[in-house]
Amino acid sequence: MxxxxxxxxxxxxxxxxxxxxxxxxxxxxxxxxxxxxxxxxxxxxxxxxxxxxxxxxxxxAYLPNDPFARAKVHQWLSFEQENVEAVIGSLRHWTMTDKLARRAPDIVEAKRAGALRTLALLDRELSLRPFIAGQAYTIADIALFAYASRAEEAGIALSPFAEFRAWVARVEAQPGFLAxxxxxxxxxxxxxxxx
Structure with a gap:
């Protein structure tokens, strides 16, 4: 931002x-x-x-003035905290810092299943509009992108999620994108x- x-x-x-x-x-x-x-x-x-x-x-422009549009951005920010950072982000961190073996297998599997559900939901939603909260790129996209786009580093393949991958490319194409x-x-x- x-x-x-x-x-x-x-x-x-x-x-x-x-x-x-x-x-x-x-x-x-x-x-x-x-x-x-x-x-x-x-x-x-x-x-x-x-x-x-x-x-x-x-x-x-990254946070709409219209109350409903603004609330939709906050809806997706809440989703990101619960379903992306806490699931994909944790799994990625554990994977990349060799902590996976120290975690209970049932918790790891629950996170993997949750990650797949999250990516499937995002894929479905992003088939309906170019950005997660609507037609415009917002902070909801920035927040979701951070961990969701790096799911492969958590051992979760992105290949089944074509709409999601197209959204990743749209985010990366934004002026000022930090790679x-x-x-x-x-x-x-x-x-x-x-x-």
Whole structure:
């Protein structure tokens, strides 16, 4: 979103797997000790990816002014948190940090089944319109793209989901699209568990 809007910013890496998210200073920014956190110039902080997206997109084309259209974006942001980040995102993280073998097999299988249901639902919905909340690219697309587009890194094939793959291409074609991906290995402690 920062790139789409051309907003200057500075990125600060926080080694949450070493406990940096549990320091009093960081907990003052985000009481959950997680990343990301957006800290404004005046010192105020906002946590949770979708809250940050909504804040940055307010008053832009990425978050509609019409109450119903805006609510549809929020509907898909909620869906992303429950069905994409918590399912595909977790499975991807476990896979890429060698944690899969440490997870209960029934939980892993439930996540795989959930990922397939999520992708099938997105594929069906994206056969009806070019973007998830309607005709225009919004923060709902940005949020869903982050983990859903990387499902193959969680061992979930995208080949059965043609409409979804076409949507991925539409998102990647957006002006200002940020293709940069940081591997989990950027934090050598990411293979461990959070403190």
């Amino acid at each position: 920062l790139r789409h809007l051309g907003l200057p910013h500075r990125t600060v890496e926080v080694s949450i797997f070493e406990g940096a998210g549990r320091t009093p200073e960081f907990l003052a920014l985000n009481p959950t000790g997680k990343v990301p956190v957006l800290q404004l110039d005046d010192g105020r902080a906002l946590a949770e990816s979708n809250a940050i997206l909504a804040y940055l997109a307010d008053g832009t 940069e991906v940081h591997p989990y290995s950027i934090d050598p402690h990411s293979a461990g568990e959070l403190p």
